[in-house]
Amino acid sequence: MTDPSPAPTWILLALAAPFLAALVAPTVHRLFGRAAAFALAAVPLAAFVGFLTLLGPVADGARLTTGFDWWPSYGVRFSLLVDGLSLVFALLITGIGTLIVIYAGGYMKGHPQAGRFMSFILLFMGAMLGLVLADDGITLFVMWEATSITSFLLIGFDHTRARARRAALQALVITGAGGLCLLAAVLLIGGATGTRTLSEVVATGDVIRGSDLYLPIFLLVLGAAFTKSAQVPLHVWLPNAMEAPTPVSAFLHSATMVKAGVYLLMRLHPVLGGTPEWTTVLPIVGGLTLLTGTLMAVRQTDLKLMLAQTTVASLGLLVLLVGVSTDAAIVGAVGYLLAHAFFKGALFMIAGTIDHEAGTRDVTKLGGLRKLMPITFASALVAAVSMAGLPPMIGFVAKEALYLGLDEAGRTALIAVAVAGNALMLVIGFAVALKPFLGPEVHTPKHAHEGPLELILGPIVLGAVGLGAALFLHGFSEIIVLPMAGAITGRPVEADLHLIPTYVSTPLILSIVTVALGVVAYLALTPLRAAVDAVVRGIGWGPDRGFDQIVAGLVGFASVVVRVVQPGRLEAYMAIVLGLAVVTLLAPLLLFGELPAWPAFPDLTAQEAVVILIAVSGLVAVVVARTRLTSIVSLGIQGFAVAVIFVLFGAPDLAFTQFMVETLSVVILALVLTRLALGERDHRPLRQKVVDAVIGGGLGLAFMLVLLKITQAPFDRTLTDFYDTYSRTIAHGRNVVNVIIVDFRGLDTLGEIAVVMITGLAILALVRVKARTPILPTPETGKRK
Amino acid sequence: MAAPDPNAPAVDIAAAMVTAPSTFADWLLILPVAVPLLTGAILVMVRHHTHLHRPLAGAGLAILLGLNLLLLQRVVTEGPVTMMMGGWLPPFGIAFTADVLGATFATTAAFAALVATATAGPSINTAERRYGFYPFLMLLMTGVTGAFLTGDIFNLYVWFEVLLISSFGLLVLGSEKRQIDGTVKYGILNLVATTLFLASVGLLYGTLGTLNMADIAAKARAAGPEAPLVTIAALLTFAFAMKAAAFPLNFWLPASYHTPTPTVSALFAGLLTKVGVYALLKVGVLLLGNQTGAFSSVLVVVAGSTMVIGALGALAGSDLRRILGWLVISGIGSMLIGVAVGTPTALTGSIFYAVQSMLVMTALYLAAGVIEARCGTGDLRRLGGLYAVSPLFAGVVLVLFFAVAGLPPFSGFWPKAILVEATLAADLPWLAAAVLVAGFLQTLAVGRVWLYAFWRGGPEGTPDGTLQLAGIGRIEDPADRIALVGPVVVLAGAVVLMGLVPTVVGGLAEDSARGLIDPAGFTARVLGATAP
Amino acid sequence: METALSVLVGLFLATAFYLMLSKKIIRILLGVAVMGNGVNLLIFTSGRLTRELPPIIATDAYVLPPGAANALPQALILTAIVISFSFFAFLLVLAFRAYQDLGTDDTDAMRFAEPVVDDGPPQGY
Secondary structure, three states, X not given: OOOEEEOOOHHHHHHHHHHHHHHHHHHHHHHHHXXXXXXXXXXXXXXXXXXXXXHHHHHOOOEEEEEEEEEHHHOEEEXXXXXXXXXXXXXXXXXXXXXXXXXXXXXXXXXXXXXXXXXXXXXXXXXXXXXXXXXXXXXXXXHHHHHHHHHHHHHOOOOOOXXXXXXXXXXXXXXXXXXXXXXXXXXXXXXXXXXXXXXXXXXXXXXXXXXXXXXXXXXHHHHHHHHHOOOOOHHHHHHHHHXXXXXXXXXXXXXXXXXXXXXXXXXXXXXXXXXXXXXXXXXXXXXXXXXXXXXXXXXXXXXXHHHHHHXXXXXXXXXXXXXXXXXXXXXXXXXXXXXXXXXXXHHHHHHHXXXXXXXXXXXXXXXXXXXOOHHHHHHHHHHHHHHHOOOOOHHHHHHHHHHHHHHHOOOHHHHHHHHHHHHHHHHHHHHHHHOOXXXXXXXXXXXXXXXXXXXXHHHHHHHHHHHHHHHOHHHHHHHHHHHHHHHXXXXXXXXXXXXXXXXXXXXXXXXXXXXXXXXXXXXXXXXXXXXXXXXXXXXXXOHHHHHHHHHHHHHHHHHHHHHHHOXXXXXXXXXXXXXXXXXXXXXXXXXXXXXXXXXXXXXXXXXXXXXXXXXXXXHHHHHHOOOHHHHHXXXXXXXXXXXXXXXXXXXHHHHHHHHHHHHHHHHHHHHHHOOOOOOOOOOOOHHHHHHXXXXXXXXXXXXXXHHHHHHOOOOOOHHXXXXXXXXXXXXXXXXXXXXXXXXHOHHHHHHHXXXXXXXXXXXXXXXXXXXXXXXXXXXXXXXXX | OOOXXXXXXXXXXXXXXXXXOOOHHHHOOOHHHHHHHHHHHHHHHOOOOHHHHHHHHHHHHHHHHHHHHHHHHHHHHHXXXXXXXXXXXXXXXXXXXXXXXXXXXXXXXXXXHHHHHOOHHHHOXXXXXXXXXXXXXXXXXXXXXXXXXXXXXXXXXXXXXXXXXXXHHHHHOOOOHHHHHHHHHHHHHHHHHHHHHHHHHHHHHHHHOOOEHHHHHHHHHHOOOOOOHHHHHHHHHHHHHHHOOOOOOOOHHHHHOOOOOHHHHHHHHHHHHHHHHHHHHHHHHHHOHHHHHHOHHHHHHXXXXXHHHHHHHHHOOXXXXXXXXXXXXXXXXXXXXXXXXXXXXXXXXXXXXXHHHHHHHHHHHHHHHHHHHHHOOOEOOOOOOHXXXXXXXXXXXXXXXXXXXXOOOOOOHHHHHXXXXXXXXXXXXXXXXXXXXXXXXXXXXXXXXXXXXXXXXOOOOOOOOOOOOOOOOXXXXXXXXXXXXXXXHHHHHHHHHHHHOOHHHHHHHHHHHHHHOOHHHHHHHHHOOOOO | OHHHHHHHHHHHHHHHXXXXXXXXXXXXXXXXXXXXXXXXXXXXXXXXXXXXXXXXXOOOOOOOOOOOOOXXXXXXHHHHHHHHHHHHHHHHHHHHHHHHHXXXXXXXXXXXOOOOOOOOOOOOO
């Protein structure tokens, strides 16, 4: 692999341009009306042309990087890499993007939020471009999630419909989960290889494959790739994403965003691919997806859903090929990815044009449009030929290449799957391209006529590209296919692609078989559709319903959890908190050997013992107090006993304050209790009493133990000695406690006074402010009272 | 002043007091506490002149923000700075020590408070103003700022109590039934928490003989086995975790945060729990780091479960502000990872998360206030149609939702990425998975709220394609509209900026983390600061 | 001496927390008052106890004699007493207000902020 060389700085501008265009899109739309789409399309077109100029150097093997430091101390750089893989994707995104912007202008004409729509499309384009060009793992993750977010906004564009909202949320949740997997994968890769820069990672060779982290990284990458690229069973969001307006389906959900997962697998192939896990799991999942997608497509009658399901299938085929991991299979994957982008984008646009002009997308309700929409018919036919893999389109070349890859790798089971899948793709391709156009004219909701320039331009261009690529195959292969394949495998790749087969090879035989099967199936489409439909209905359940069940289940589960952990009763809260406090204190005492030694019997004077006993009796009295008088008196007893203790142990100021405060407390308590009842007895049932006693007693015991432990150790008198020494000599006060309060630690006293002030104000507010009626403004005026 | 006593022994002042004169730069440490306190006192004096309240409070908060910014700038360039209250040498007097962590938190809190208070105009009626809304607010800021800047652990307790009683006042102002109910639960549970904190301060003093934080950090590391420091550390962690609303001590938050006016809710959401997080970081990592490390596996479980259960609570909610309360809790879990794991990367992630969470949660509660003002309800079943009516406001709220769920390119994803990396590097894959799972659940939760309140055309059951707004759907008075919506937009802008330019907050977080794991340096700077 | 007071502190706190686990708000508040006293005694004991000699410097002395009580915990407790009294007063008035407005002194019956919810979270899209 060549060393990276500096890329021209206009690439950063090319990446920023769609975002900037998105900011001004609504204004442009308001000012220019119909021409706005063309004006905005100039942005991706310029980028496309720019990227074309890089084809030469990249085909020669250059890898261009550029960027700027984003968060240097955390090692994140907003860096971009242009090599064969990212350049081809960038061309697809900007090229098809140009056509889509124009198409969207025509499709959304008259829609009040058309400007916003353009804005979202351009935002997505910028994010997708950033995704494929990103060189830094964190930047890749940011762009990946940005595509999920913009896709969410686009799918839910018609937001007042519940199905659209559901589809948007489903896509966000599924691809968002994949994004999280990607983040974890990027970080693990960083840990395993020491770098998060992809261009450096792919040069590390076998480091990841040989480390313990291979399996977690592999699974996480699969999580990201399979969600984004709609592999079974995570594919359900893709057909539902058809709720979006058709330009979105054509751009995101066929040509670009859904390929991001395949892009990821291709990008990491040099360091993750080739292992037994890779060559087993990917083909199996890909194959399943291929078959599921095509069978589900057969079942559909909505044009967009037919195309969506075959997109799922095509993605499965791509994953399968990348999974086989040989050079030839990779070439096949590259070829098929490009062919698919061209024909699927075109077919989606055609489906949208039919919908826009005829008013329905149901293939059973369309017919005879060939005379009314001849240009669309022609482009549809061209695209379908490519989809069916027939010459002279690039689809044929791609199919030959992928059959060659599977054959050379000797994966016969996969060949069978691929043949079956491709046969059904032929069916669907021609179903979309022929059924609405052939046959007698059918009455459609809108009077059908050919679409305007904006709508027909895209399919024409894509058809021309698909044909041109096949006709100028050698050049196409040299500057696009092989450099991309080389970036995927990590070394230069040789392949010999032919449009006209020179001899009867296995791939040719397979192609003939495929076409034969396909034609037969096409002729039997209606009974085939009925049969698949019957089977699906018979099974009854599918991942889509599963999604609803999972979401509902999660919400229900969450509701149960909340009801358990937040019971709503203060008593429960206190019990849990205090119970945990007991554990918090006792556990370290026991586990870390911090229990005190058994204390000597305390030597108390008679008066101390008496006061302590009085305090204890006060406590007991508070607990058993049943009448107001008893409770007030017992509160006083324990408080005054504490005050006397203070006197006995040399704290007269404290005793004084304690007397004052206790008196005030008793007075306020008496005032309040004249209004409140105390309750005849402590109403708790015995079981509750025991539990509460255990908790209370446990906490008391714990504090006692800690206090014993502390007081058994010698005491550091530094602070005390300081205050004793300097109270009079510097602070000019004889009462050391007072000096501490007003001088040494005066700030505490300031805070304490502030507390008293606020308490007074708060109590005043509590007493005086009348309860207002709802906190929310009245519905009529919108003002609070 | 008394005449000098001829019998007094000669005394060396320099052995007891700081002899160098204090400069304005030193005063920067105490002014952020003095200014709001003074403003609060003035506001109490002009209690009945309600027309003066807004300008005075606005001026006070603006000055506070300016002072905090100056302090932050000083601390970033010079390292931790100390000023001794009363001029007494440390550790004998009360130290005010601003390190990068405290200064960052103080500045962010001041910014959030200033922006949130702008919405108080339309939301707080005259009676509430007369009975102390603005004084409570200023004293709340005094307590918050004092807690962030003090270097003395008993002083920290005092500021906690100042902030707590002010929050009582704010919470109950209005005296609705919900508020009184909420205040009862909030009050008693928080009182238990601060009392346990006080008890542990007492125990710590009995063990180490000092209240100065730097001195505690030094002595705790030198302490022998006769000091039950792990138990004390556990109790301190418990008390702060309860203030920070960590699971399973978080009961008070969902019981009370949604009851007062949205302005008050927003202030609480942005400030209160973060003070607990700050204390946990300071005490758990800097002061008693070795002891806290002994039970770090417990903290790992607490952090993980807080994240996930908070997210589940948000998923199960049907009222806007109650959902936001659970999202606050979920965020706290992420902030606990720093204490649980203890590595510089984890601490950076947690601190970054805390700073951005202060702004995001304040903004979300204010946005909920706007929605309630427009539609007359916060019930998801009755909301709908907001995207069609005000797409720009909807866009701003979407930005905030994605920020809280940790989706790029908004501020929430940087700390999440750092935390995942830190937990993976510390060999805690389950905790990393918890971060990601919580992020997934949060995305689902905010996605649902967006679908119901904004995208859906009206209340539950509205047919496709129709628009049935609850309430009147707009705020009539344009001045009120600016006052209520403007702050949300400002905060959302800050959130976007933090996401696009992470180096500012990230750099502060990295500096703070470095400071936390360097207790020797901290101690040297504080205790040695006044040495000749 | 510290031993005896440590036991007393344990008893105070046990009583306080037992009371605070009650459903009736008045009992909770009685518990709050006892808890305040208990924690004050805890701080007092932590600072080590000396009998009877208060930390007051005699008129003719300039420093405290040895054996005088430790002044710092006393200052801390003074602050704590005032603060906890403030909170006690506020909570007492709050309890009174709760009884007036919510009609009950049983915290289990105070379900205004967190109502007993009948229908769960909204489902669907």
